Amino acid sequence: xxxxxxxxxxxxxxxxxxxxxxxxxxxxxxxxxxxxxxxxxxxxxxxxxxxxxxxxxxxxxxxxxxxxxxxxxxxxxxxxxxxxxxxxxxxxxxxxxxxxxxxxxxxxxxxxxxxxxxxxxxxxxxxxxxxxxxxxxxxxxxxxxxxxxxxxxxxxxxxxxxxxxxxxxxxxxxxxxxxxxxxxxxxxxxxxxxxxxxxxxxxxxxxxxxxxxxxxxxxxxxxxxxxxxxxxxxxxxxxxxxxxxxxxxxxxxxxxxxxxxxxxxxxxxxxxxxxxxxxxx
Numbered sequence: 001x002x003x004x005x006x007x008x009x010x011x012x013x014x015x016x017x018x019x020x021x022x023x024x025x026x027x028x029x030x031x032x033x034x035x036x037x038x039x040x041x042x043x044x045x046x047x048x049x050x051x052x053x054x055x056x057x058x059x060x061x062x063x064x065x066x067x068x069x070x071x072x073x074x075x076x077x078x079x080x081x082x083x084x085x086x087x088x089x090x091x092x093x094x095x096x097x098x099x100x101x102x103x104x105x106x107x108x109x110x111x112x113x114x115x116x117x118x119x120x121x122x123x124x125x126x127x128x129x130x131x132x133x134x135x136x137x138x139x140x141x142x143x144x145x146x147x148x149x150x151x152x153x154x155x156x157x158x159x160x161x162x163x164x165x166x167x168x169x170x171x172x173x174x175x176x177x178x179x180x181x182x183x184x185x186x187x188x189x190x191x192x193x194x195x196x197x198x199x200x201x202x203x204x205x206x207x208x209x210x211x212x213x214x215x216x217x218x219x220x221x222x223x224x225x226x227x228x229x230x231x232x233x234x235x236x237x238x239x240x241x242x243x244x245x246x247x248x249x250x251x252x253x254x255x256x257x258x259x260x261x262x263x264x265x266x267x268x269x270x271x272x273x274x275x276x277x278x279x280x281x
Contacts, residue, residue: 003049004128007042011121014038019113028096028108029088031116036074038117039124043067046127055134059141063127063207066148070200073152077159091244119237122230123201126208129227133215140210148203155196158185162193178255188268190259191242195266198235205231242266 018030047064050057078084092112096104161184169176185192205228212222242265250256262271 003046003131004125006049007045007121007124007128010038010041010045011117015113015117018117019109022108022113025086027086027088028092028112029083031112032078032089033084035116035120036071036078039120040064040068040071042121042124043127046124046131050131050134053134056136057134058137059130059135059207059211060127062137062141062145063130063204066145066152066200066204067124067127069149070152073156073159077163080163091241091248094248116237119230119233122227123204123234125227125230126205126211129208129225130211133211133217135211135214138210138214141207144203144206144210148200148207151196151199151203154185155193155200158193158196161185178259179253180249180256180259182259182263185268187263187271189264189266190246191266192268194238194242195268198231198238198266201231201234239266 014034018034021030022028043064047057047060050060095107099107162181165176165181189195208227209223209225212225215222217225246256246260246265250260262273264272
């Protein structure tokens with residue numbers, strides 16, 4: 001069986017489970033709970049298929065190990081925030097209140113379940129490109145793998161800083177000025193963890209593209225190939241989700257407007273006021 005066929009079967013079962021579970025429990029966060037798990041399964045399916053085929057599977061194994069590390073870190077962070085305790089994402093509750101029951105169920109089926117699960121398949125497909133082009137691991141592969149690891153560490157640090165802030169806020173009785181984190185990595189990006197999350201999947205795409213280029217596909221079809229859709233759609237999803245999340249935060253904290261004005265949304269950059277001060281006269 002082609003590994004992509006097996007991945008699609010697993011994804012179909014996952015979609016059915018998430019939809020049925022959401023109806024039974026009236027909780028639409030089942031995709032969130034599987035978000036850090038199923039991509040690991042998908043990439044390992046491609047890696048094992050490469051090994052079984054007797055091809056050079058070093059690139060696939062590196063990709064599988066990197067995605068496993070990503071999944072372990074994200075699962076840990078999600079678990080310590082209570083993600084597996086039956087707590088639904090607060091954003092879904094807000095959207096549910098804004099929609100009729102029929103509208104929300106359509107949103108649940110087509111966006112939460114189908115679109116997001118399809119996206120989880122798409123972001124892992126650079127591993128399928130690597131499976132199709134089982135060529136030796138190169139210096140470019142090593143560079144992009146190191147970049148993935150650096151982004152992984154960056155996300156770990158950002159999430160830890162956010163966790164420490166919320167623990168301090170909780171210890172202070174739920175009030176800690178200005179109400180949101182503005183120090184550490186968050187002095188340079190309003191959502192550094194979101195940036196590093198997306199960047200890891202762009203690095204994985206680059207590893208797959210390296211395999212395609214090594215296979216002689218050149219720029220179009222190689223360096224730029226159809227699996228770019230996964231990383232691109234993930235970025236679009238994060239931008240939309242970030243805008244929605246920030247609308248909620250801004251309604252709760254008046255100081256957030258100034259923070260948003262001076263601090264980059266995703267890409268870590270010096271605060272705008274500081275950049276202006278350093279600009280030549």
